[in-house]
Amino acid sequence: MNTIVIYKSKYGSTKAYGEWIAEELSCDAVDVKSVKVEDLLAYDTIIYGGGLYAENIAGVTLITKNLDKLKGKKIIIYTTGITPLDCRDYYDKLVMEKNFKGKDVTNIRVYHFLGKMILSELSFPHRTAIKTLKKIMSEKENPTNMEQLLVELCDVDGDFTDKNAIFDLVEYAKGKSY
Numbered sequence: 730m731n732t733i734v735i736y737k738s739k740y741g742s743t744k745a746y747g748e749w750i751a752e753e754l755s756c757d758a759v760d761v762k763s764v765k766v767e768d769l770l771a772y773d774t775i776i777y778g779g780g781l782y783a784e785n786i787a788g789v790t791l792i793t794k795n796l797d798k799l800k801g802k803k804i805i806i807y808t809t810g811i812t813p814l815d816c817r818d819y820y821d822k823l824v825m826e827k828n829f830k831g832k833d834v835t836n837i838r839v840y841h842f843l844g845k846m847i848l849s850e851l852s853f854p855h856r857t858a859i860k861t862l863k864k865i866m867s868e869k870e871n872p873t874n875m876e877q878l879l880v881e882l883c884d885v886d887g888d889f890t891d892k893n894a895i896f897d898l899v900e901y902a903k904g905k906s907y
């Protein structure tokens with residue numbers, strides 16, 4: 730099996746998962762900065778991880794814009810975020826539509842893991858974005874469940890990364906589907 734893990738990670742959670750996965754699969758985990766699509770052609774299995782930022786999977790266009798070039802390969806995508814994993818509408822609808830709309834995803838498996846958000850570590854633009862989002866959402870007169878959830882998520886402050894969460898992805902990458 731010829732596998733590579735690529736990640737884009739600002740605060741380290743996506744990188745941590747990438748390194749755990751690579752360790753289990755005895756392959757390399759590399760930062761997306763040093764990868765071009767041509768480099769991926771040598772691999773049978775491509776695992777891409779990106780943190781969620783306003784529902785966008787950071788850097789995932791490396792994969793989604795090149796699906797024709799990557800045809801026939803096993804493509805696995807993982808995200809890290811702070812939205813609880815049981816919010817299926819968020820992950821299965823919003824995240825999927827925002828990142829894969831109009832794309833043929835039949836051969837792509839997507840996994841979601843909890844990441845981290847430590848408010849004191851956030852960059853100034855990110856802290857400002859979170860504060861602004863919270864203000865806008867809190868001022869809604871009849872907020873939807875999703876909008877209410879967003880307000881609560883703006884106060885999340887912690888590290889929820891969990892090495893055990895990679896099990897299904899690793900088994901699927903090895904060829905054993907769950």
Ligand SMILES: Cc1cc2nc3c(=O)[nH]c(=O)nc-3n(C[C@H](O)[C@H](O)[C@H](O)COP(=O)(O)O)c2cc1C
Binds near residue numbers: 782785812844845858
């Ligand atoms: C500005 C901003 C926007 C975010 N948007 C989302 C989001 O839409 N959904 C989510 O689940 N988490 C969101 N998060 C949380 C990050 O996805 C989470 O911290 C992730 O683990 C970061 O990955 P990284 O540590 O690899 O950079 C956001 C965080 C910031 C700072």
